[in-house]
Amino acid sequence: IAGITQAPTSQILAAGRRMTLRCTQDMRHNAMYWYRQDLGLGLRLIHYSNTAGTTGKGEVPDGYSVSRANTDDFPLTLASAVPSQTSVYFCASSVEGTGELFFGEGSRLTVL
Amino acid sequence: GQNIDQPTEMTATEGAIVQINCTYQTSGFNGLFWYQQHAGEAPTFLSYNVLDGLEEKGRFSSFLSRSKGYSYLLLKELQMKDSASYLCAVRDSNYQLIWGAGTKLIIKP
Numbered sequence: 081i082a083g084i085t086q087a088p089t090s091q092i093l094a095a096g097r098r099m100t101l102r103c104t105q106d107m108r109h110n111a112m113y114w115y116r117q118d119l120g121l122g123l124r125l126i127h128y129s130n131t132a133g134t135t136g137k138g139e140v141p142d143g144y145s146v147s148r149a150n151t152d153d154f155p156l157t158l159a160s161a162v163p164s165q166t167s168v169y170f171c172a173s174s175v176e177g178t179g180e181l182f183f184g185e186g187s188r189l190t191v192l
Numbered sequence: 193g194q195n196i197d198q199p200t201e202m203t204a205t206e207g208a209i210v211q212i213n214c215t216y217q218t219s220g221f222n223g224l225f226w227y228q229q230h231a232g233e234a235p236t237f238l239s240y241n242v243l244d245g246l247e248e249k250g251r252f253s254s255f256l257s258r259s260k261g262y263s264y265l266l267l268k269e270l271q272m273k274d275s276a277s278y279l280c281a282v283r284d285s286n287y288q289l290i291w292g293a294g295t296k297l298i299i300k301p
Binding site for chain 2: 120121122123124125128138170177179180181182183184185186
């Protein structure tokens with residue numbers, strides 16, 4: 081089934097640990113995004129990539145890094161997790177220039 | 193600053209009609225989007241408006257007034273499965289989406 085796959089689905093992490101959230105898409109979309117969703121707030125863009133080999137910072141990039149080595153994969157890394165990074169993380173993709181995003185099922189991360 | 197406002201929660205009855213409003217103030221405008229998100233699931237695309245007026249898609253319609261910075265999502269013949277959060281998002285001058293916090297819609301029998 082075509083779409084976006086995120087892993088892990090859920091994770092509990094000790095503060096200070098490094099964590100990588102994986103995201104893979106098979107729709108050959110150029111653009112990919114990482115959002116976090118917190119109760120009472122809208123989706124907030126962490127990082128994005130308009131095409132393989134390029135990345136950009138979103139609204140809340142501090143504490144996160146991304147890479148885009150190829151079209152399909154867009155991992156998000158927390159170098160040293162802090163409790164404020166407890167959230168649900170969504171990876172998404174789109175045809176570049178459109179606003180119709182296709183989302184993965186989300187990764188629920190708890191940092192203790 | 194950029195801001196998207198929508199009601200936090202609304203309640204409606206099965207079979208009825210409900211209108212979810214969204215007002216926005218953004219740096220530039222390149223389209224307004226509505227997404228549906230069921231609890232514990234990913235958002236899914238519902239509609240897109242870039243010109244003023246009404247776009248109809250089955251039981252769902254979306255309206256846009258750019259001069260007023262206003263949109264609404266109209267849901268007709270409500271079904272229990274329509275219980276979800278509805279997210280309003282505006283694409284700004286940098287072609288980035290700015291999201292509202294979402295409206296939780298509760299459908300009662």
